[in-house]
Amino acid sequence: MAEHVATGSRSGLRSALPLLLPAYLWLTVAIFLPLSAMVFFSSMTELPLSGKAWSFTLENYATFFSERLYLTLLLASLRLGLEVTLWCVVIGFPAAYVLAKVLKGRSREAIFLLVILPFWSNGLVRIFSWAMVLREGGILDTALNAVLPFKINIDVMYSYPAVVIGLVHSYVPYMVLTCYLTLQAIDDSLIEAGRSLGASRLQMLRRVIIPLSMPGLVAGAALIFVPVVGSFMEPRILGGRTGTFYGTVIEDQFVAVFNWPLGAALSFILLAVVLVILALTSPVLRRAA
């Protein structure tokens, strides 16, 4: 019997192969090849530009451990990632809840569109818009001073909060979408059953809805945390001098210093750290669900 099933699934795989082939080809071209190239770069002494001599080395990886700066920046980036992810949960989950369980019909579609609008705008445009809002004498400053009876100075620009605001705005749609999908899948009759048993809305949220939303929260967090830790555009433009993070240093190696080997090595260390964090946290989070 088991043998029968095994052969059955093997022939299933064989017939599925032609269908899977384009996907595998794409994965090879888009991910595997560039990654291998980067592995290659990261173990070179020198970029082989204009015929410079080069050899294989692990020096670039060693640099990370020999200079404290990189570790400090990596920790700062991880903290940034954590903070942005938390804000995205705080803002994104309630938004998704309202979308999935409170709004109906037309208004749901309209609000949904508003929520994912940032997705469709260019990242740079988004960031520069924030710059106009947040700087001294900018939109926020002017508006608040027009309303408030006393004079205050709003100058969030070129600060850590500005970076967080910009990143949260860019990434919160991911959280809204993943949570929306899991919340959609929760049958309304579960909520009604809970209420008929005397549970308050808060109790329902804590004991039924959030646990059942855990897959969406975890997926959203992973989708946000990973790119935010390596982000460089928002920190550079909104953070100014305070905006030096691990991602900006990597970017520097590629576009400013032209030390691709070091940039590649730093990227791989980041990748490894992020993977370890995801591997460690996801079972814990899943068990909590």
Add this chain to the structure above:
Amino acid sequence: MAGVQVSNLSRNFGAHKALDDVSIDFADGGFYALLGPSGSGKTTLLRQIAGFDFPDSGRIAIGGESVERVPVERRRIGMVFQNYALFPNMSVADNVAFGLSVRGEAKATIASEVQRALDLVQLSKLGGRRPHQLSGGQRQRVALARAIVTKPRVLLLDEPLGALDKALRVDMQIELKRIQREIGITTIFVTHDQEEALTMSDRIGILRDGRLVQEGPPEEIYDSPKSEFAATFLGDANIFRGETTGVGIRLPDGTAIAARAGATLAAGAKASCAVRPERIRIAIDSGSADQANGNVLRGQVSKRIFAGNNSTYFVERDGQTLKVIVQNTGADRLAAGQEVLLRWSPKSTVLIAAN
């Protein structure tokens, strides 16, 4: 535990009257079935009683206390849903414990109450399982245990057995009835299945287009339907339409049909008579029809459907197809094309005013 009084209840969705001036008295400890076609307002009525939705007008009282504006959390009702609505993230025991634990009961109390409820539904061994590891019937029992463990005043069930197959459904009907009797809780039960309504309930209410058509004990509704709709919706009925004569009706072709004494309608008014198929006797037409003892009609068998313990004959008469159900006594069966005489007593004939 308590009875439920619904008085003049109306609920509109836009221009649509989902409930239209419905009044029912659900007796304390009774088992009440709400029956009606799809869209007749059964769920809407149940949701008003539960407190998920609020009426536009009318009153709802549970145990004499007015509750129209009390939200579901504070009505102390137990609800069982058609899709069970068990919390998939909790074990069976935690599902059952939910209502007690959100009330902040002590751990020891919860544990013993949950055990008692699981014993009652005969699932004491499955407390540690997750809902997805249970069969449909077992899930239904868990849903029932969860609803009654908090000792609600009323138990509301919306087509709780609809998702089960026939054999399991009959088992669960017996089980549900046993549990209901054991704890003596007022129970309101929505169903599509007329047989279920007949066998399980003390009283039945038939809804149609948001109105209560008829209400009473199963025997009364079955034996004395007040409308053609009630007659044909609950059980099968042969309907004859004509004009009243005082003792019954006269069909358009002049044939008189005598009805049960009691109902009186002005002579000449339009009316109908309803006769249950199992009340009619069928025999080969030998030519001599004596009208003396009851109603007699001539017809021709067009079809016979054999169902083991009984057969249904379809008899053509004056363009109308009549149904006759005959117990399988081993007597000769009649073939299609056979000329037959149909006889039944006026006592089995219900006179219904035209609506």
